[in-house]
Amino acid sequence: MMDRFPTSRIVPVAIAAAVVIVLLSMGQYRSLSSGLSPVREGYYIAERVITAPFRFAASAWADYVALLDTRRQNKELIRELEVLKFKCQAVRGLELENEKLRAMLDFKTSHPELKLSPARIVTHDITAMFRTVVIDRGTLDGLVPDTAVVAPEGLLGRVISVTGHTSLVLLITDPTSSVPAMIEESGVKGIVKGTGTSTMELEYVRSSEMVDIGSTVITSGLGGRFPVGIRIGQVVGVKKDPGKIFLRITVRPSVDMSRIDSVFGVALGAQAAD
Amino acid sequence: MLKLQTSLLGIVFLCAFVEGAVIPALWTPLRVDLVLGMVLGAVVHLGFGQGLLFVMLSSMLLQSFTSARPGLLPLFYLVFFVAIDMLKEVIYLENPLTQALFVSGFSVMGTACFFLVQGVVPQGFEVVSMLAGCLLTGCAGPVMVGFMGRLKKVYGT
Numbered sequence: 001m002m003d004r005f006p007t008s009r010i011v012p013v014a015i016a017a018a019v020v021i022v023l024l025s026m027g028q029y030r031s032l033s034s035g036l037s038p039v040r041e042g043y044y045i046a047e048r049v050i051t052a053p054f055r056f057a058a059s060a061w062a063d064y065v066a067l068l069d070t071r072r073q074n075k076e077l078i079r080e081l082e083v084l085k086f087k088c089q090a091v092r093g094l095e096l097e098n099e100k101l102r103a104m105l106d107f108k109t110s111h112p113e114l115k116l117s118p119a120r121i122v123t124h125d126i127t128a129m130f131r132t133v134v135i136d137r138g139t140l141d142g143l144v145p146d147t148a149v150v151a152p153e154g155l156l157g158r159v160i161s162v163t164g165h166t167s168l169v170l171l172i173t174d175p176t177s178s179v180p181a182m183i184e185e186s187g188v189k190g191i192v193k194g195t196g197t198s199t200m201e202l203e204y205v206r207s208s209e210m211v212d213i214g215s216t217v218i219t220s221g222l223g224g225r226f227p228v229g230i231r232i233g234q235v236v237g238v239k240k241d242p243g244k245i246f247l248r249i250t251v252r253p254s255v256d257m258s259r260i261d262s263v264f265g266v267a268l269g270a271q272a273a274d
Numbered sequence: 275m276l277k278l279q280t281s282l283l284g285i286v287f288l289c290a291f292v293e294g295a296v297i298p299a300l301w302t303p304l305r306v307d308l309v310l311g312m313v314l315g316a317v318v319h320l321g322f323g324q325g326l327l328f329v330m331l332s333s334m335l336l337q338s339f340t341s342a343r344p345g346l347l348p349l350f351y352l353v354f355f356v357a358i359d360m361l362k363e364v365i366y367l368e369n370p371l372t373q374a375l376f377v378s379g380f381s382v383m384g385t386a387c388f389f390l391v392q393g394v395v396p397q398g399f400e401v402v403s404m405l406a407g408c409l410l411t412g413c414a415g416p417v418m419v420g421f422m423g424r425l426k427k428v429y430g431t
Binding site for chain 2 (some may be wrong): 126175259
């Protein structure tokens with residue numbers, strides 16, 4: 001046994017074992033963190049030097065050659081983004097249409113006594129002074145002259161001329177339009193007349209009456225042309241001229257005439273009975 | 275003559291579509307009168323007889339797209355036609371700038387007269403849209419006059 005493991009070898013092994021024992025007794029990796037750091041540094045420098053050409057090649061590939069693909073991907077993504085943007089707009093359009101239809105449905109539900117036929121606006125008045133629209137419902141849909149036309153927000157006007165498939169609607173803002181009306185809060189009656197501008201006048205209200213700004217003006221139903229209680233607009237101005245027996249009341253229509261799209265033809269009396 | 279008048283009325287119909295559906299779809303209060311330029315074109319390129327016939331027929335056709343009192347549109351276009359026809363000998367109407375000024379000016383005058391008669395004053399944004407409409411009417415004038423000239427050339431009348 002001793003022949004196979006000479007004494008000269010025992011000493012270095014013992015030293016090595018002692019070193020190992022010392023190192024083990026020093027605690028967790030303290031020797032490595034302090035003593036071996038030059039090794040790591042050396043290794044690091046060597047590694048940088050050796051791998052530099054490879055890294056350069058890899059970087060060139062990633063930053064330039066592979067970018068060709070990135071460019072293509074970028075183009076595709078931009079295109080995809082444009083498609084998504086367009087789809088988003090379409091969804092927004094559908095949302096708006098949905099809101100509009102819901103408002104129309106609400107109006108129909110809240111006025112069960114009225115026979116309503118939905119219609120769309122085909123064209124507007126060709127002059128700047130008069131206010132009419134043509135809708136896509138006519139005699140074939142039961143509309144006749146004087147049929148009231150409403151939007152979900154309130155009264156729009158009445159039919160003045162009708163063909164099989166179209167009707168010419170005189171808007172309440174037209175200078176030739178007159179609608180029997182009353183103030184909802186006080187019951188004061190008058191006639192709402194169009195002016196050809198975006199506001200109307202409530203006429204024939206005595207100066208002795210009290211009319212507040214912000215009051216709601218609704219149809220009074222007098223004359224039987226318009227159903228009772230349809231909202232016309234809101235009082236935005238009251239002027240009392242000394243020596244005059246009537247007030248000068250300005251009314252803003254509840255329907256935004258520049259945004260009307262979907263409307264209802266309202267059949268009354270005999271038409272409703274049908 | 276029949277062919278020319280039919281074509282002209284077809285164009286007037288197209289103008290009514292543009293004025294009543296296309297332009298309001300872009301900006302609802304905006305109204306551009308394309309027919310006013312055609313009336314000027316009738317003075318410049320057609321004879322008095324043909325022009326007068328065109329003015330009357332077209333204005334009656336346009337009556338179906340407005341609540342204006344029957345006869346008001348024919349009156350408006352007729353006054354313009356006669357006034358321009360009288361000035362034809364004095365003013366060089368072939369100049370596009372003159373045409374634009376005349377059409378625009380008459381459009382402003384017509385609108386102002388209407389509101390004076392009605393006794394109402396358009397306010398704020400309405401004035402802007404009306405002025406824009408009158409200016410665009412003036413811009414469209416020379417184009418419509420040129421169009422009438424080309425049509426006259428095609429039919430050779």
